Each structure stands twice: as C-alpha cells, then as structure tokens.
Amino acid sequence: MKKNKTAIPPGKVKKPVSSKSKAVLTQASPKPKPSRKRIKITIAVTGLNNTDNPGPGIPVIRSLRESKIFEPRIIGLAYENLEPGIYMRDHVDKVYQMPYPSAGTDLLISRLEYINSVEKIDVLIPNFDAELYSFMKSSAKLKKMGIKTFLPTLEQFEERHKAVLSEYGKKYGISVPKSTPIYSVSEVYNLSRDFEFPVLVKGKYYDAYIAYNNEQIINYFNKITSKWGVPVIIQEFIKGTEVNVIALGDGKGKTIGAVPMRKQYITDKGKAWGGITIDDKQLLKITRDVISKTKWRGGMELEMIKTTNNEYFLLEINPRIPAWVYLAVGAGQNIPEALVKLAMGMPVMPYTEYEVAKMFVRYSYDMICDIKTFEKLSTTGEL
C-alpha cells in the first residue's frame, strides 16, 4: 500500500485531496539556535553521483551548508568525470578526481595526500560502501595527515556484511531473513533445499532482484557478479513494507540521531524517489538496540521489512549515511553536522525528536555545463 488509498463507503464519490490539507502529527523539534560565529572547516566528501542511483554526497553537502555551527569549504572527491555533483558549483568549492578504490589503497591514500597538501582537509566523509574499507584500513595514516573521520570499526563493518547477516542476527538478537552466500552458478541448484521461491538475489554492495525460478537466479547472479564480484547473496523473500532508519552512533553505544522513513515512490532500481518520516517506536527501539549492542560508530542506514503481523526483519545495514539524509535534516536532525562534530571531538547532544510526516520528493534537473569544465577535470584531475 504505497499510494494514497481510498476508504469510502459504497456509492460515494471520492473527493480530491486538497493540497492544503495537512497530516499534522508532529513531534516538534526545536531548531538549533544560530551560533554567533560559525567555525570554518574543510570537509572532503565523496559520492557526488547524484544520479537515479544517488550517492549521499550532495545531500550530505546540503546538510553541512545548512549547519549553524560550521561554515564548510567543501572538497568534492569524484571517481568519474560525469558525477553530477562535480558540476554543482553552489555545493562544491573544489573537486578532485580520485583513483577507484579497486586500484588499491596505496594509490587512493597517495592521491589524498596530495589533495590534503593543497586543501588541509579537516574531516573526510566517505559515502560509498566500496571505498569504506580502504579508508577504515588507512585510519592511522589519515590521522597522521590530520584528516579526521568518524567511521565504523573494521569489525563493525565486516560483521554486518550481507553475506554474514544471519550470524549478525543471532549475535545481536535481531530477526533476519534466512540467507546464504553463493559463489558459483552450480550452487543455484542446491538452493531449493533451503529456500522457497521467490527469493532475493543481492550483490555484496549494491543491487537486489526478486527471482521466481533458478533461471532468473542465474541471470541475476551473472549480472551482479559482472559488476560487484562474488559472493552473491540469496535471501528469503519476506512480504511486508520496507521501512528504513537513518542513524548515527557515537561509538560508545549511544544513538545521536535516528529518523525512520517509509519509501513512497521507488525507482526501478529500488531507490527511494519520495519518502515520508514515520512515527514507528518499535523501529526506533530496534535501531537504538543495534547501536547500543554493537557500539556502532558513524552513520548508518537500517533497511527493514515490517510484516502485516508487525514483525520486523533486518534486511541490511548500510555502514554510511544514506542518500535520503536530507529528509532527516528537514525533519529536525542534521545528522551530517553531528557526525562532523563527533569527528572533531566536539560534544554532541543526542537528538531526541524529529518531525513526523515530513516528506521528500526527488527530481531530476538538467545543468548546462561548458566543455571546458569537463576538459579541465579530465586533463588536470581537478576543478
């Protein structure tokens, strides 16, 4: 039930819904008082791919630009020349091209060393799952360079992987759908012993498809492995409503912020193109429990399924801020700002409230760019 539905006595005519009508159910969140002088800070952000499969970079930058505490200079780090965020000059002050994480951590860090020698980065916010490992592994080097991060520990990162989610569920007492990693097509034919169709076929970082037979599993297996490699995760399909929570853990067990959201409009890639904040206390309790038990450090997104019996199943934990973070800011919790404060070692008061029924609706927008900007980035690696 994703769209506005009708509940009308028989024989009656549905009235159009006035655009002025409000669903007012708020947990009013006081806006932070503007501080007299904002702190100048240089923040490097990745994930500028504001495409139909959007990275969180631009929403994170928007959130930081609205900070009442920081006055950020934003350094965009881009992996591809056509990441839209590169050309959004109101958002990024400077952009540098980065080598793909798959090229190796040394190359990545060496490039960052150069960028840091020019920009003197205070805080780095990586926004891609695929790059997190490299940055986490290099945390000591980054620290030496004076770059602060606020990332999960390697252990936290590894234990919540989709391939080991069942163990995670057992360890922390969370219901998770049955799942198993597979590494080759030959394993597909053994799945019927443990799974009933349909099943979800998932990549280790991204992509998820519903398969109704073995042929479809094989098709999706090949599609996913060509992009993300193995393993591919086969997961029990649980019928229900997908609900998500963005949260921030302080690394000591405390939840600094948490806002639950229900997707209202989903793209063919399964991405939220519209969503609404919801008042789901059980979901928040699960989130706080996870953060408390795991002592989660950094931003995260919990993806869960709520069944019609009001049971919750954890589908995934994304170990970073999600692309819909700006909704949380609109609802009263500036999670990127709080993350920067944590990275800087500043005291942070946990958010306790947010506005329910705040919505976001995405849109696409054509920017007209000059070939010279593209040329400059392509030839010099910076813009």
Added chain:
Amino acid sequence: MKIKKNIAVSENGFVFDPTTGDSYSLNEIGTEFLNLMKAGKSKEKIQKEIMNKYDVDEITFEKSFHDFIKMLATYQLIEDHEEK
C-alpha cells in the same frame, strides 16, 4: 472498535497513519464517520446522528458503516475490531 489514537484526519478528509506513512482520502460521509468514531461515539450514536442529518434508511446505514469498518480494519486503522 477504536480508531488508532495517532491517526490524523484533516477537515478535507485526508487521513494519515504516522506509524506506517500511509495516507487515505475520505469523502464527506467517510470523514464524518471517522470523526465521530475518533470522538469515541458508539455505533448507535453515530447511526442516530447520521440518520438525523441525512435522508438514509437503517439498512443503507448499516451496510455503509459495516463496509467502512471492514475497510478500516483492512488498513489497520483500528485498534480492536469488534463487529456489532
């Protein structure tokens, strides 16, 4: 038969369930039913009010009200569903 406490109903008949994020549109009579239910009125009182206000016979009211309650139950908008 109680409407979930946190359900919001606007004067235009827009219903929002903050727990699920679902929203619904009601027509005039639906809005009236829901508001009367939210006010804690019994089915008998609702029936009396509606029949006083509109030219409707008991059978039509019964059918409409019953259908409405069933729909609310389907969408999990009521806390306890007792058919009376």
